[in-house]
Amino acid sequence: MLHKNNRKYLNDSLNKYDLNLIQLMCLLTIHNKENITQQDLTDHLFLTKSGITHAIRNLEQNNYLKRTQSKKDGRQYTLSLTPKGEKIIPKLIEINQKWENTMEINKLDERFIEELKDLADKSINLNL
Template identity: 35%
Template sequence: MFRKQRLPLLLWFRLARIYNKSNRMSSKYLSQWNLTVSQLDLLAQIGVHQPIAQKDLAEKLFVTKGNITHSLRILENAGFVSRKQEWRTKYIQLTDKGERLYEEVVPKQEEKQAQIFSSLTKEEQKTLLELLKKVEKNQLNRSD
């Protein structure tokens, strides 16, 4: 059963090249806002799901709550996000400044990523999408 879910070796290599190219391109593009790729990922997730509990944000990013604390502090100090405590839960949302950055950066970043991933064949894109859906579904099932 596991073999059916594995990606073909050549697709893995292509994905590794795409990841490297994407990371370099994104880092260069995001440097004008002093953002890292992981900070943009946080910003994008918050923008889509706001307000969002910090623990839920961590689950969506497949990391621990502690792993995002430092990046959130940087985004908060830059004025892009605000956090508020309600009982035992910290909620995060974009500030007005964060909303403007989100609206400017995220669509451009999505266009750049689409261009990079267009090098995959339709069959490779389909295989990758199916596997990502399985990974997300398994992650969601584990958090229930």
């Protein structure tokens, strides 16, 4: 229920920027990781190749990011943010922070957060 409502809040908030939750995750990850490839992004976000490809295509069409063919492997593309993409990052962080502040995520016990992360990791590993 929490995840569903978080996803709805974020998608509704991002709609005015012609973005969705998956695109937000892509933009923030690309912002935080230099020289990330499309395959690295797929692996990092635990999403399907087709889901990432669709998100990347839309982000590229809306001028939030650019794909550059890798010099090491011509089958791979390196992803980087455009100036428009860099400019939206603070707004994306603000939208997410507003949800976390409203939900008072910062009041959760540190041990609980660590246990929740462990559960998420176990769930991910179970599906690999």
